[in-house]
Amino acid sequence: MITLRPFQSDIEAACHAAWRDGARVVMPVMPTGAGKTVVFSKIVRDLNAPAVVVAHRSELVTQASLALAKNGVRHRVIGPRSLGKTCASIHASELGTMLFDPLARVAVAGVDTLIKRQDELHAWAETVQLVVQDEGHHVLRDNKWGKAFTMFPNAKGLFVTATPLRADGSGLGAHADGIVDRMIVGPTGRELVNQGFLTDYRIVAPPSDIDYSHVPITATGDLSLPQLRDVVHASNTIVGDVVKSYMKFTPGQRGITFSVDVEAATEIAAAYRQQGIPAEALSGKTPAALRYATLRRFERGELLQLVNCDLFGEGFDVPACSVVSMVRRTESYGLYCQQFGRALRVMVENYDGWGVLTDDERLTRIKNSKKPSAVILDHVGNVARHGLPDTARAWSLDRRERMARGKTETIPTRTCGNAECFAVYERFLRACPYCGWAWVPASRSSPDEVDGDLIELDPSVLAALRGESQRLVDDVVIPYGLPHVATLGLRKQHGLRAEEQLALRQAIALWAGWQKHLGRDMAETYRRFWVVFGIDVATAQTLGRSDAEALRVRVERELESNRVVEKREQPVQ
Numbered sequence: 001m002i003t004l005r006p007f008q009s010d011i012e013a014a015c016h017a018a019w020r021d022g023a024r025v026v027m028p029v030m031p032t033g034a035g036k037t038v039v040f041s042k043i044v045r046d047l048n049a050p051a052v053v054v055a056h057r058s059e060l061v062t063q064a065s066l067a068l069a070k071n072g073v074r075h076r077v078i079g080p081r082s083l084g085k086t087c088a089s090i091h092a093s094e095l096g097t098m099l100f101d102p103l104a105r106v107a108v109a110g111v112d113t114l115i116k117r118q119d120e121l122h123a124w125a126e127t128v129q130l131v132v133q134d135e136g137h138h139v140l141r142d143n144k145w146g147k148a149f150t151m152f153p154n155a156k157g158l159f160v161t162a163t164p165l166r167a168d169g170s171g172l173g174a175h176a177d178g179i180v181d182r183m184i185v186g187p188t189g190r191e192l193v194n195q196g197f198l199t200d201y202r203i204v205a206p207p208s209d210i211d212y213s214h215v216p217i218t219a220t221g222d223l224s225l226p227q228l229r230d231v232v233h234a235s236n237t238i239v240g241d242v243v244k245s246y247m248k249f250t251p252g253q254r255g256i257t258f259s260v261d262v263e264a265a266t267e268i269a270a271a272y273r274q275q276g277i278p279a280e281a282l283s284g285k286t287p288a289a290l291r292y293a294t295l296r297r298f299e300r301g302e303l304l305q306l307v308n309c310d311l312f313g314e315g316f317d318v319p320a321c322s323v324v325s326m327v328r329r330t331e332s333y334g335l336y337c338q339q340f341g342r343a344l345r346v347m348v349e350n351y352d353g354w355g356v357l358t359d360d361e362r363l364t365r366i367k368n369s370k371k372p373s374a375v376i377l378d379h380v381g382n383v384a385r386h387g388l389p390d391t392a393r394a395w396s397l398d399r400r401e402r403m404a405r406g407k408t409e410t411i412p413t414r415t416c417g418n419a420e421c422f423a424v425y426e427r428f429l430r431a432c433p434y435c436g437w438a439w440v441p442a443s444r445s446s447p448d449e450v451d452g453d454l455i456e457l458d459p460s461v462l463a464a465l466r467g468e469s470q471r472l473v474d475d476v477v478i479p480y481g482l483p484h485v486a487t488l489g490l491r492k493q494h495g496l497r498a499e500e501q502l503a504l505r506q507a508i509a510l511w512a513g514w515q516k517h518l519g520r521d522m523a524e525t526y527r528r529f530w531v532v533f534g535i536d537v538a539t540a541q542t543l544g545r546s547d548a549e550a551l552r553v554r555v556e557r558e559l560e561s562n563r564v565v566e567k568r569e570q571p572v573q
Contacts, residue, residue, distance in 0.1 A: 004035075004038065004042060005035065005197065007186055007187050007192075007197075008030075008034075008035055008038060008039050008042075010186075011028045011030065011039055011184055011186050012039055012042060012043060014026075014028075014184045015028060015043065015158060015184060018181070018182040018184065019156055021182075023181035023182040024156055024157060024181055025149075025156070025157030025158075025159060025174070025179050025180045025181050025182075026156075026157065026158060026159070026180070026181065026182045026183075026184060027136055027159045027160070027161060027164055027172065027180045027182070027183045027184065027397075028158070028159075028160050028161075028184045028186060029161060029162070029163075029164050029183060029184065029185045029186055030160065030161075030162060030186040030187075031162055031186070031187070031188065031189035031192060031198070031337075031341070031389075031390065032162045032189070032337055032338055032340070032341025032342075032344065032389075033192075033197075033198050033341050033344045033345040034162075034186060034187075034189075034192055034197065034198070036134075036160040036161075036162070037063070037064065037134075037160075037317075038067070038071070039160070040053065040067075040132045040134075040158055040160055041067050041068050041070070041071035041073060042071065043130070043132075043158060044068065044073055044106060044130065044132065045071060045072065045073050047129060047130055049105065049129040049130070050105040050106065050124065050127045050128045050129055051105070051106045051107075051128060051129060051130040051131070051132065051155075052078075052106070052107045052108070052109055052114075052128055052130075052131055052132070052152070052155075053068065053075075053106075053107070053108045053109070053132040053134060054109055054110075054111050054114065054131060054132065054133050054134065054145070054148060055108070055109075055110060055111070055134045055135070056110065056111045056112075056134075056135065056138060056145070057110070057284065058079065058080075058083055058110065058284075058288060059284070059288065059291065059311065060134055060135070061077065061079060061083060061087070061108055061109070061110050062083070062086055062087050062090060062288060062292070063317060064108045064134055065077060065087040065090070065091070065100070065108045066087070066090055066091065066094060068099070068106070068108065069091045069094075069095060069098075069099040069100075070094075070095065072099070073099065073106055074099045074100075074101040074104045074106065075099065075100070075101065075104045075106040075107055075108055076100065076101055076102050076103070076104045076106070076107050076108075077100065077108050077109070078107050078108070078109035078110070078113055078114065078117070078121070079109065079110045079113045080113075082288070083110075083288065084100065084102075086288040086289060086292070087100055087108070088100040089289070089292075090292060093292075105127075111144055111145055111148050112144070114148045114151060115144060115147060115148055115151075118151050121151070122151075125151045125152050125153075126152075126153060127154070128152045128154065128155045129154065129155055129156065130155055130156050130157075130158060131149055131152050131155045131156070131157050132158045132159075132160065133145065133149070133157065133158070133159040133160070134160060135160075135161055136158075136159025136160055136161040136164075136172075136180070137159075137161045137163055137164050137165065137166060137172060139159055139172070139178055139179060139180075140170055140172075140177045140178050140179075141177060141178060141179055142177075146178070146179060157179070157180075159172075159180060162334075162337055162338065162341065163333060163334035163338075164183060164395050164396075165333060165334065165395070165396075165400070166221065166334070167220055167221025167222050167331055167332040167333070167334070167335075168219065168220050169221065169399055169400050169401055170399060171396075171397055171398045171399035171400070172397050173397030173398060175397070175398075176397060176398055176399045177399065178397070180397055183395060183397055185395055188390060188391065188392045188393075189341075189344070189389060189390030189391075190390040190391060190392075193344075193390060196346070198344045198345070198346065198390075199322070199343070199344050199345065199346055199373060199374050200373045200374070201343065201344060201373055201374035201375065201376060202373060202374075202375055202376070202423055202434060203375075203376045203378060203383050203388075203413075203423060203424035203425075204245065204249050204375060204376070204377050204378070204421070204422045204423055204424070205378045205379075205381070205383060205384070205415045205423075205424045206241055206245050206377070206379060206422050207422075208235070208237075208238065208241065208379050208380065208381070209235055209236065209238070210231055210232060210234075210235050210238060210329075210380065211231060212228075212231060212329055212380075212381075214227070214231075215227045215228050215231060217331055221331060222330055222331045222335070223329060223330065223331055225260075225261075228260055228328075228329065229260050229261050229263075229264070232260045232264060232327070233263070233264065238327065238379060239264075239267055239268055239271050240271065241379060242257065242268055242271070242325055242327055242377070242379060243268070243271045243272055243275055243277070245325070245377050245379070246272075246277070246305070246325060246377065247275060247277070249375060249377065250322070250323045250375045250377070252304065253304070253322045253323045253375070254298060254301065254303070254304050254305075254320050254321055254322060254323065255304065255305050255306075255321060255322070255323030255324065255325055255343075255377075256305075256306045256307075256308065256312055256318065256321050256323070256324055256325070256342050256343070257305060257306070257307040257308070257324075257325040257327060258308060258309075258312070258324070258325070258326055258327060258328045258339050259281075259307055259308065259309050259327050259328055260309070260327065260328045260329075261309055262281070262283045262285070262309045264309070264327065265281040265282070265283060265307045265308060265309045266281045266307075268281070268307045268327065269281040269305065269307040272304075272305045272307070277304050277305055278302060278303045278304050278305070279303060279304065279305035279306070279307055280294050280297075280303055280305075280306060280307070281307045281308070281309075282294060282306060282307070282308045282309075282311055283308060283309040283310070283311055284309075284310060284311055286311075291311075294306070298318070298320060298321075299318075299320045301320075306318075306321075309328075312339075312342055317345065318342060319345040319346065321342050321343050321345075321374075322343055322373075322374050322375065323343060323374070323375050323376075323377065324339060324340060324342050324343045324374070324375075324376050324377065325377040325379065326339060326376065326377065326378045326379055326380050326382050327379050327380060328380065329380035329381060329382060329385075330382060331385070333386050333389075336382050336385075336386045336389065337386075337389040339382075340376060340382075341389070343374035343375070343376065344374055378424065383413055383424050384412075384413055384415070384424070387411055387412065387413060388411070388413065388426065391411060392561070392562075394561065411426050411427065411428065411528075411531050411532060412426075412427045412531050413425060413426055413427055414426075414427045414429075414439060416432040416434065416435060416437050417439065418432065418435050418437040420435070421434055421435040421437065423435065426531075427451060427531050428451070428524055428527035428528035428530075429524065430453075430523060430524060430527070447530070447536035447538065447539055448530075448536075451527045451530055451531065453523050453526045453527050453530075493545075496545055497544060497545040497548070500545045500548045500549050500552070501541065501543070501545075501548050503548075503549075503552055504540065504541070504543070504548045504549075504552040504555070505541060507552050507555040507556050507559070508537060508540065508541075508555060510559060510564070510565070511529070511555050511558065511559060511564075512525050512529075512537075514559065514562070514564045515528060533551065533555065535551065
């Protein structure tokens with residue numbers, strides 16, 4: 001029997017509702033570690049009809065196979081004969097029984113094998129009623145994943161993902177570059193951490209000597225791997241820093257290190273072992289049986305480090321991991337979240353049945369579990385590039401412009417200046433929440449130098465800003481001798497600007513009240529406004545009509561998306 005947690009049941013119900021409403025392909029969005037495989041296994045089992053789960057790498061095929069087996073779904077494997085044997089062996093080892101059945105109507109398949117064998121699979125493909133695409137953000141209408149889906153003309157689609165966006169900016173919707181009709185957004189990672197379904201974390205970002213400024217970004221939207229490898233291998237300190245940071249901040253904990261290539265993985269694993277830390281290097285070229293055996297050693301605590309190259313980035317479930325070391329920089333937010341999420345899975349006994357517990361009971365069990373809070377050791381600036389992955393984001397199936405290098409869509413972060421800490425935290429905080437180190441601005445002569453904190457601003461600068469903001473809402477000063485018609489026009493323009501300014505100030509006041517309700521003091525509220533909206537509160541009150549209107553709309557949307565106010569109906573054009 002498959003027991004879903006409450007939020008998983010909500011997502012399952014939403015998928016069925018979307019299909020009933022006429023959507024063919026739905027995309028549930030669930031954070032890494034939220035149980036996407038549990039949800040799709042339940043849907044496949046309840047359907048009791050021909051279905052296929054599609055993955056794009058052999059290790060993800062074996063993981064999807066094990067997920068179905070754990071949930072009592074008999075299935076076959078469409079892939080190399082050796083892959084089927086590996087899945088059967090894993091079933092026997094993990095479950096003491098085998099649900100691998102060459103005659104089953106449900107299948108797990110590699111996308112490349114499907115395309116290669118589409119002619120011989122034609123008759124079966126026409127009977128398939130559901131196609132589950134693991135890591136559904138891969139699917140575009142004209143790529144191999146999209147072409148594989150066309151093999152199943154009578155099937156609905158269930159495209160599960162944690163990050164419904166692509167580094168190349170392509171839109172996943174059927175109206176854009178993909179084939180998804182409906183997106184179903186689940187809870188955020190932070191909500192699941194607060195509810196005890198994911199492990200909390202802290203981030204440490206030691207300094208690095210690697211210069212990425214000359215590494216180009218390719219058409220895929222990510223850094224060029226050849227040049228990225230070159231700059232990483234040119235570093236004289238990175239290997240030693242990785243091992244040193246692990247020993248300093250997380251000694252004895254089990255961790256996964258993400259390297260830039262197989263050579264780097266091998267070198268880092270050897271460096272771990274030289275310091276007495278049991279470690280092994282793995283990659284996509286590692287035989288499946290050896291990879292599985294190595295993971296079991298890791299889970300038993302015989303290994304403390306798994307150093308991998310592009311292996312554990314997507315869909316891999318390793319709950320024993322409590323440390324992630326990032327040594328592979330990426331411009332892809334999706335890849336970053338997948339790496340980050342390896343350490344967030346909860347590791348406690350009988351966890352799958354916790355959906356019936358109260359929040360307090362669940363959190364108590366989490367606190368009593370053996371797994372500590374996760375630690376992310378970011379050696380390559382991924383967190384500074386992408387922000388914290390568990391904050392709410394406005395997902396879309398539309399196309400989007402590829403993000404500029406160095407820009408982030410989430411709240412910026414700051415790295416603690418204490419060499420014994422190097423923790424990363426959201427920039428609006430006044431001091432490091434882990435050690436208390438406080439950032440001191442070099443100057444206080446402009447809002448951007450104090451991160452928008454008006455309390456920290458030089459009094460004369462603040463007075464000038466306040467004077468300008470008051471001028472915009474005071475009665476207009478009419479130049480002597482101005483013609484009557486011009487006077488009327490000037491008064492009208494001033495009135496419209498003052499009206500928009502007052503509306504903006506009302507929105508800002510509501511936003512500030514929300515922050516106060518969340519327990520933030522005024523200084524923290526000022527800084528948060530600055531990092532969220534890119535302008536300080538005082539300067540916002542000096543904006544002209546059009547700029548004030550644009551900012552007001554952004555503030556109101558932020559309030560609406562967080563359910564502080566009711567969403568307004570858009571006027572009919």
